[in-house]
Amino acid sequence: MQSPVQQQRLIELDISQPVWDRFFWVAPLVLVGTREADGSHDLAPKHMATPIGWENYFGFVCTPRHHTYSNIRRDGVFTVTYPRPDQLVLTSLAASPRCEGDDKLALSVLPVFPAKKVDGVLVAGGYMYLECELDRMIDGFGVNSLIIGRVVAARVAEDSLRIHEGDDQALIHNAPLLAYLHPGRFAAIEESLTFPFPAGMKK
Numbered sequence: 416m417q418s419p420v421q422q423q424r425l426i427e428l429d430i431s432q433p434v435w436d437r438f439f440w441v442a443p444l445v446l447v448g449t450r451e452a453d454g455s456h457d458l459a460p461k462h463m464a465t466p467i468g469w470e471n472y473f474g475f476v477c478t479p480r481h482h483t484y485s486n487i488r489r490d491g492v493f494t495v496t497y498p499r500p501d502q503l504v505l506t507s508l509a510a511s512p513r514c515e516g517d518d519k520l521a522l523s524v525l526p527v528f529p530a531k532k533v534d535g536v537l538v539a540g541g542y543m544y545l546e547c548e549l550d551r552m553i554d555g556f557g558v559n560s561l562i563i564g565r566v567v568a569a570r571v572a573e574d575s576l577r578i579h580e581g582d583d584q585a586l587i588h589n590a591p592l593l594a595y596l597h598p599g600r601f602a603a604i605e606e607s608l609t610f611p612f613p614a615g616m617k618k
């Protein structure tokens with residue numbers, strides 16, 4: 416009998432092209448907020464976004480072509496909103512193309528409120544909010560850059576806050592999470608199971 420490893424046919428991918436559209440992978444979807452040069456606010460969805468390590472650093476990938484990049488380079492701050500699944504369309508609209516005059520008119524339909532510690536806005540109705548000061552920008556990953564901020568303020572909606580010895584399964588069921596399945600799909604996560612960590616595992 417063949418082992419599962421022998422049975423599975425592997426397809427070699429052409430690494431002269433980006434490989435990331437050839438299969439699905441799971442990502443978060445956040446809205447990064449910045450201040451435009453004219454004083455208005457900007458919001459843009461990002462899925463290549465993650466905590467950077469176990470301390471309070473947050474990073475995301477951005478191209479220098481985007482206003483988000485130049486705004487952060489100028490002001491040194493940004494905000495992060497984690498939207499809920501019912502905010503999917505609003506989140507996507509924040510990627511609308513700019514019209515003449517370089518405005519992103521779709522932003523007017525996203526309800527916002529001011530950040531506390533940095534100059535910027537957050538999107539109302541999200542479940543988690545970060546306010547970040549720029550730590551560093553690292554250019555040169557092809558056409559992309561990594562933008563890393565130090566978290567200087569963080570707030571969680573009451574229905575999404577984990578409590579010690581709380582029922583985590585019920586928490587996620589009652590306040591579902593939004594996942595972006597690159598390329599071009601999404602999922603609302605309502606069901607979850609405890610992760611089977613190996614006995615004695617250390618971080």
Ligand SMILES: Cc1cc2nc3c(=O)[nH]c(=O)nc-3n(C[C@H](O)[C@H](O)[C@H](O)COP(=O)(O)O)c2cc1C
Pocket residue numbers: 444457458459460461462463464476477478480481482483484507509510511512519595
């Ligand atoms: C679902 C989704 C995910 C995205 N993820 C990223 C990302 O991780 N990095 C990035 O640079 N752009 C990403 N974009 C594209 C930009 O956020 C988008 O083009 C935005 O309008 C740029 O706005 P700005 O010029 O105001 O910064 C994504 C767009 C969508 C719809």
